[in-house]
Amino acid sequence: MQNITQIFGSGVPLLLDDIDTDRIIPARFLRCVTFDGLGDHAFEDDRLQDKSHPFDDARFRHGSVLIGGRNFGCGSSREHAPQALMRWGIKAIIAESFAEIFFGNCTTLGIPCVAASRPDLDRLAKAVEENPTRVITIDLLSKQVRSDEIVFGIEILESARSSLTTGNWDFLGQLLDGATSVKQTASQLPYMTGFKA
Amino acid sequence: MTDRRNLFNKVWDLHTVRSLAGGQTQLFIGLHLIHEVTSPQAFSILRDRGLTVQYPERTLATVDHIIPTDVQLRPFADGLAEEMMSAIEKNCRDFGIRLFNLDDKRQGVVHIVGPEQGLTQPGMTIACGDSHTSTHGAFGSIAFGIGTSQVADVLATQTLALSRPKVRRIEVTGTLRPGVYAKDVILHIIRKLGVQGGVGYAYEYAGKVFDRMSMEERMTVCNMSIEGGARCGYINPDQTTVDYVRGRPFAPKGTDFDRAATWWLSLASPKDAEFDDYVTFDGSAIEPTVTWGINPAQSVGVNETLPALATFTNDDQKGIRDAFEYMDLKELQPIRGLKINVAFIGSCTNGRISDLREAAAIAKGRHVATGVKALVVPGSQQVREQAISEGLDKIFEAAGFQWREAGCSMCLAMNPDKLQGREVCASSSNRNFKGRQGSPTGRTLLMSPAMVAAAAISGCVSDVRDLL
Numbered sequence: 001m002q003n004i005t006q007i008f009g010s011g012v013p014l015l016l017d018d019i020d021t022d023r024i025i026p027a028r029f030l031r032c033v034t035f036d037g038l039g040d041h042a043f044e045d046d047r048l049q050d051k052s053h054p055f056d057d058a059r060f061r062h063g064s065v066l067i068g069g070r071n072f073g074c075g076s077s078r079e080h081a082p083q084a085l086m087r088w089g090i091k092a093i094i095a096e097s098f099a100e101i102f103f104g105n106c107t108t109l110g111i112p113c114v115a116a117s118r119p120d121l122d123r124l125a126k127a128v129e130e131n132p133t134r135v136i137t138i139d140l141l142s143k144q145v146r147s148d149e150i151v152f153g154i155e156i157l158e159s160a161r162s163s164l165t166t167g168n169w170d171f172l173g174q175l176l177d178g179a180t181s182v183k184q185t186a187s188q189l190p191y192m193t194g195f196k197a
Numbered sequence: 198m199t200d201r202r203n204l205f206n207k208v209w210d211l212h213t214v215r216s217l218a219g220g221q222t223q224l225f226i227g228l229h230l231i232h233e234v235t236s237p238q239a240f241s242i243l244r245d246r247g248l249t250v251q252y253p254e255r256t257l258a259t260v261d262h263i264i265p266t267d268v269q270l271r272p273f274a275d276g277l278a279e280e281m282m283s284a285i286e287k288n289c290r291d292f293g294i295r296l297f298n299l300d301d302k303r304q305g306v307v308h309i310v311g312p313e314q315g316l317t318q319p320g321m322t323i324a325c326g327d328s329h330t331s332t333h334g335a336f337g338s339i340a341f342g343i344g345t346s347q348v349a350d351v352l353a354t355q356t357l358a359l360s361r362p363k364v365r366r367i368e369v370t371g372t373l374r375p376g377v378y379a380k381d382v383i384l385h386i387i388r389k390l391g392v393q394g395g396v397g398y399a400y401e402y403a404g405k406v407f408d409r410m411s412m413e414e415r416m417t418v419c420n421m422s423i424e425g426g427a428r429c430g431y432i433n434p435d436q437t438t439v440d441y442v443r444g445r446p447f448a449p450k451g452t453d454f455d456r457a458a459t460w461w462l463s464l465a466s467p468k469d470a471e472f473d474d475y476v477t478f479d480g481s482a483i484e485p486t487v488t489w490g491i492n493p494a495q496s497v498g499v500n501e502t503l504p505a506l507a508t509f510t511n512d513d514q515k516g517i518r519d520a521f522e523y524m525d526l527k528e529l530q531p532i533r534g535l536k537i538n539v540a541f542i543g544s545c546t547n548g549r550i551s552d553l554r555e556a557a558a559i560a561k562g563r564h565v566a567t568g569v570k571a572l573v574v575p576g577s578q579q580v581r582e583q584a585i586s587e588g589l590d591k592i593f594e595a596a597g598f599q600w601r602e603a604g605c606s607m608c609l610a611m612n613p614d615k616l617q618g619r620e621v622c623a624s625s626s627n628r629n630f631k632g633r634q635g636s637p638t639g640r641t642l643l644m645s646p647a648m649v650a651a652a653a654i655s656g657c658v659s660d661v662r663d664l665l
Contacts (some may be wrong), residue, residue, distance in 0.1 A: 017516045018492050027609045033237035033275035033284045045614060045637035062469070070391035071388040071426065076491075076609075078235065079344035100396055100428045101328060104359075105344035118512060129527045150499055159360045159555045163219035168270060171217070171243070172350050172359040178223050180212055180354055182251075185225045190460050191318060193226075195453040 001167040005109055007138045008090040009064030011147075012054050013104060013130035015121060019068060020075035021102060025084040027076075038080055039087025050139035055088065059132040072113075073102025082106045092138050094154065096121060096171050107160045110169050114138055117146060120152040140165050203466040204433055205364045205399050208339050211230040212322045214356055221358040227321035227338075229256040229351045230307045232261060234611065235287040248353040250292045250610025255355060258289050259297040261306045262611045265356030265603035266574050269299060278612070292352070297516040305577020305603045308332040308545035312416065313579055315445025319434035319461035329545045331422040333643035334413035334431030336438055337464060339399070341429040358545055359613055362397055362428065362471035362476045363652025366466075368404035368575050371481040376662035377556065380413035380547060380625070382406060384486040384496050386478065387425040392494045398474070402432050402465060412441040413551040419460055419548045421627050424493040433665070435467035442542065484552035485661055487532050488643040492521035495629075496643070499660045501657040502529045524640050527618075532658050535642070539622040540571040540653035541634070542598075542646050544608035547625035548576025552646040555624075557589040559650035559664050565597035568654030572614065574599045598653070623652035 029041045047053040055059045066085065069150050072095040073081060082105045085093075092112045106113045116124075127134060127150055136147040141152050163169045186195055202210070213262060214223040231239075236258070243249070250256065264277040272279040289296040297303040303314060308329050311317040317333045323340035324330060326348040343350075343357065350357055367386060387394075400422050407415060415432045422430030432438075439458045442448045449457045470476055470658035484498030495517075507529045509517050523528060526535075540554050542548075553575065565571045573593045575581035581603055584590055590600045607614040608626035615635025616622055622641050629641035642658060651661040 015664045016519075017513070020492070020611075020630045022628070022630075023632050025363065026632055027611045028635070030234050030611060031275070031281060033280060034241065035238055046634045048637060064265045073395070074392060074426065075328065075423075075628060077326060077328075077342035077344055079238075079346060082344075097393060099393070099426065100362075101342050101344065101423075105346065108344065108346040157360060159220040163217075163221070166218065168218045170351060171221075172246075172346075174217050175223055175350055175354040175356050175358060176248075177354065179251075179354070181223075182225060182354060184253075185212065186355070189211065189225070189227065190457070191321060191449075195457040195460070197452070197456065 001170045004112060004164040004169070005141050007065065008135055009098040010062060010090055010133055011065045011067050011124065011136050012060045012063035013067045013125035013128050014054050015067060015069050015125045017069040018071045018074055021073055021078050021081035022075055024081040025078065030078060030080050035080065035083040038084040042088040064089050065136045065138065066090045066093045067121060067128065068093055070096040072098050073132060074099035077101045079105045082109055082111055086111060094121065094138065107163065107169055110164065112138060112140060112156065112164055114154040114156045115162060115168040116152055116154050124150055127157040199386065199470045201467060201469055201471045203364050203470040203472060204337055204431060204464050205339060205401065207464055208320055208322065209361060217230070221360050223356050224322060224359050224657060225356055226324045226351050227255065228311070228316055228323045229312055229514060230256045230325035231348060232254060232307050233260045233329065235508060236348055237281065238345045242346070242349035242354055250352045252355045253293040256294050256352065257305055258285060259307050259310050260285060260295050262605045264299065264604035265605050265612050266379065266604045268613060269602055274577070286411050302578050305579065306545045306605055308420065308546060309548060309576035309580065312336070313534050313577060315442055317513065318442060320415045320464045324357060327340065328423045329420050331429045332416050332420040332545055334419040334422065334429050335412060337431055337434035337461065339429055339431065342423065346617050358652045360511060362399045364401055365398045365474040365476060366401045366403055366472040368477045369406040369480045370404050370477060371406065371479050373406060373480050374481060376485055376665055377483050378645040378647060379410060381483050381486045383418045383421040384479065384488065384493065384643065385483045387421065388486065388496045389478065390425055390476065392424065392492045393426040395422065395425040397499060398427050400427040400430035401472065402430060404465045407432050408435065410514065411446055411551060412437060413549045416549070417546055421493065424627055435465070435594035479586040485645065485647065485648055487658055489526055489532055491531045491629060491631050493629060495520055497498060497532050499533055500514060502531050503527070505529055512637055533660065535658045536621065537642070537652050537657060538620040539616060540649050541571060541607045541622055541624040541626065542572065542649050543574030543576060543606050544626040545576065545648045546627040548574065548580065550580050550627065553580065553584050553589050553616050555648040556646040557592045560596040560598065561592050562653065563596055563654045565653045569653055569656050571598040571653040572601060572607060576605050577603045606633050609633060623649045623658065625649045
């Protein structure tokens with residue numbers, strides 16, 4: 001797997017709190033057996049009701065760094081949500097905080113989710129509104145976001161940062177490598193042997 | 198030195214396989230539950246990589262999310278739903294996984310079926326591609342929702358890569374007043390701690406109120422842990438837990454059961470257990486609670502008014518304004534008396550037999566208000582059979598409720614049961630997100646099943662205590 005140390009791209013400002021995964025991808029689009037085509041439906045119902053939604057704003061159509069608020073990705077565990085964002089073109093998310101399952105799903109897909117303070121997010125979102133083509137760099141090594149004169153620190157769960165930056169974010173391969181130890185652990189669990197004496 | 202580890206940490210340690218390169222724990226998963234919506238792509242990952250299912254007997258499949266609750270003839274009218282049914286049937290066949298399909302009396306909502314069959318047991322780690330897997334924590338297990346890539350991880354290795362959360366002990370003291378249910382307790386906790394208060398934490402629910410609860414009530418509480426941001430929540434196993442599991446189809450039998458029970462009880466957090474955080478609430482102060490907004494923390498007691506905008510911080514006011522606007526409500530407006538169009542009783546939160554009994558007690562001898570569409574959707578075929586044997590179906594039908602087949606139904610509206618337009622639904626489910634119940638502009642008021650029944654009868658949000 002590729003080492004993900006830096007992400008560059010222009011921004012998409014969506015500074016709202018408690019964006020749940022039902023809003024990111026409404027449940028009716030989960031009637032599928034692949035993730036293909038989900039990108040077209042990202043935020044579909046929000047976009048229908050808000051004609052100025054950033055996902056419909058031509059200025060942000062090539063954006064790949066999503067700027068969100070608090071508790072981003074809360075609710076349903078559906079991986080369809082990060083899959084939809086990824087297929088729309090999102091490569092990284094900067095928000096005030098993230099819901100845990102969403103964060104884990106993103107990490108598994110190689111999408112860094114980094115947390116920043118509200119004033120820093122406000123400043124960045126405003127700057128992106130003024131100049132949508134400005135390039136944002138998320139640097140996971142120095143734990144910084146840089147965009148011209150704007151520079152601020154970010155937080156990310158250390159295990160996720162380490163996995164992304166060292167190319168260890170495909171967990172399946174690593175888990176498979178532990179097969180012998182798995183058998184050992186399983187054999188110690190009383191329910192695995194039906195609680196026999 | 199005595200062992201002061203809480204249950205969460207004991208169970209986590211027992212299931213720890215090793216540390217991974219990034220610092221995550223490789224954690225063994227004792228029970229894996231799958232359903233038709235979040236599993237097809239996981240099986241595709243297995244096929245693409247030429248992998249098999251490592252412990253097929255530790256995974257159980259059922260169908261619930263897309264199941265119609267009226268006409269269940271195959272093929273389904275919805276071609277996409279039919280395709281998903283065919284996919285899970287083929288995947289279970291190809292990989293040797295047990296499936297409780299529609300023609301199996303054990304079929305139902307995955308989080309109702311696991312406990313009902315005795316598959317869910319204390320001391321296990323339990324994962325499912327569904328955020329309400331936290332339900333199973335009611336047994337003193339570590340149970341949490343996962344994404345589809347992680348479903349593939351469990352299928353292929355029976356393990357997951359996870360970071361250990363902190364543990365917060367939430368104590369609820371005292372006695373609940375009549376007309377106050379488990380649903381009100383968890384809505385109250387979420388209201389007070391917020392929808393992201395639990396991020397990074399597992400919740401241990403402890404104290405007199407939970408000690409006295411039945412397993413079904415405990416499941417309602419643990420179910421909504423995720424709505425408070427906590428990926429898992431649990432209650433220590435006690436005699437109530439042991440008595441519930443005894444005799445169920447997949448529970449150990451005879452002396453094996455006795456050994457199991459001893460082990461389960463030994464896992465409970467000791468009196469002097471250590472936690473990362475503590476919170477206490479007074480159970481006697483909890484009111485029948487109703488959500489008014491677009492997340493489950495936006496709630497009030499049934500006799501309160503909606504909060505004033507000025508009581509929120511400047512940052513929060515934007516979200517609150519958005520919620521008022523979407524719901525077409527105003528600050529300081531009473532919630533009581535708010536007209537409803539639809540009433541939904543069901544879901545993994547409140548679709549068990551005790552929920553139907555409580556709702557039926559309110560519905561009995563009364564009638565659903567004119568213009569209100571009311572649905573009762575049992576959580577499993579067994580719950581449905583049990584309700585019928587008690588005559589609850591007749592009570593509901595006589596009161597004007599529709600009596601349906603088992604499934605997730607209007608909790609997330611992936612099947613044909615959906616709100617239309619701006620309809621307002623009194624719902625016993627778990628999420629009041631925008632568009633959650635199938636109409637992009639539909640509105641949801643979360644409450645206990647008894648409160649839903651009361652709202653159905655009066656046609657508006659009411660205090661169930663007036664009907665007890």
